[in-house]
Amino acid sequence: xxxxxxxxxxxxxxxxxxxxxxxxxxxxxxxxxxxxxxxxxxxxxxxxxxxxxxxxxxxxxxxxxxxxxxxxxxxxxxxxxxxxxxxxxxxxxxxxxxxxxxxxxxxxxxxxxxxxxxxxxxxxxxxxxxxxxxxxxxxxxxxxxxxxxxxxxxxxxxxxxxxxxxxxxxxxxxxxxxxx
Numbered sequence: 001x002x003x004x005x006x007x008x009x010x011x012x013x014x015x016x017x018x019x020x021x022x023x024x025x026x027x028x029x030x031x032x033x034x035x036x037x038x039x040x041x042x043x044x045x046x047x048x049x050x051x052x053x054x055x056x057x058x059x060x061x062x063x064x065x066x067x068x069x070x071x072x073x074x075x076x077x078x079x080x081x082x083x084x085x086x087x088x089x090x091x092x093x094x095x096x097x098x099x100x101x102x103x104x105x106x107x108x109x110x111x112x113x114x115x116x117x118x119x120x121x122x123x124x125x126x127x128x129x130x131x132x133x134x135x136x137x138x139x140x141x142x143x144x145x146x147x148x149x150x151x152x153x154x155x156x157x158x159x160x161x162x163x164x165x166x167x168x169x170x171x172x173x174x175x176x177x178x179x180x
Contacts, residue, residue: 010086013078016047016122019114022085023052030092033105040113043180044136047118054091054112056105069112073148075120075131084114116180117148134180136172138165146172148180 014022027036033056039048055064071084091110094101115121119135133145143166150161156175157163164170172178 010082013082013125015125016115016118019081019085020048020050023050023088023114026088026092027052033092033095041179043117043119044134044178045119045122047115047122049113049115049118049180052088052112052114053109054088054105055109056095056102058106064107064109066109066111069110070116071112071114072118072121073116075117075124075133076129078121078124081114081121084112088112088114118180120145132168133170134178136178138170138173141165143170146170146178148178151176151178 009022024036024038027034033054035053037051037053040051041049043049058064069084069087072078072081074080088110091101091105095105096102117134120131120133123135124131131145133147135144136146137144138146145165147161147167147169150156150169150171153175157171160169161171162169
């Protein structure tokens, strides 16, 4: 079964395991374009966060610019992960036939993190479909999770987030506190 997605692949959402397998196979089938990194980090519940690097032939410029995609940061926004897979699939399957895609991939490298929030995503598939945050156990609270989109170390707690662990926009106990 080819990892190059058929139209049917995009007819439904996939589990964490299926997504990792898809990216692994895509890299194995396209070693000159795709490099799969099985883990750039590990979530609070022990799931690996893979990354995918996509680049074409080198143009001789050793300082190739990178385009970075983060997918599935909010657990319930399943479309973000599916969109990243669709974009990756298009880039890889069009490289040999679309001169614009070839020119793009020959000049830049795409770095894609398909599952920024693997624990939250898994939980939405097996528990609460509308869960947003990761699955951190918050000390001193019965409420779980940190909104990873509010947990960056740049401009942390400057507005648009909450210090209440029960809030969907809880920014965490400190900047960049989350392993993800």
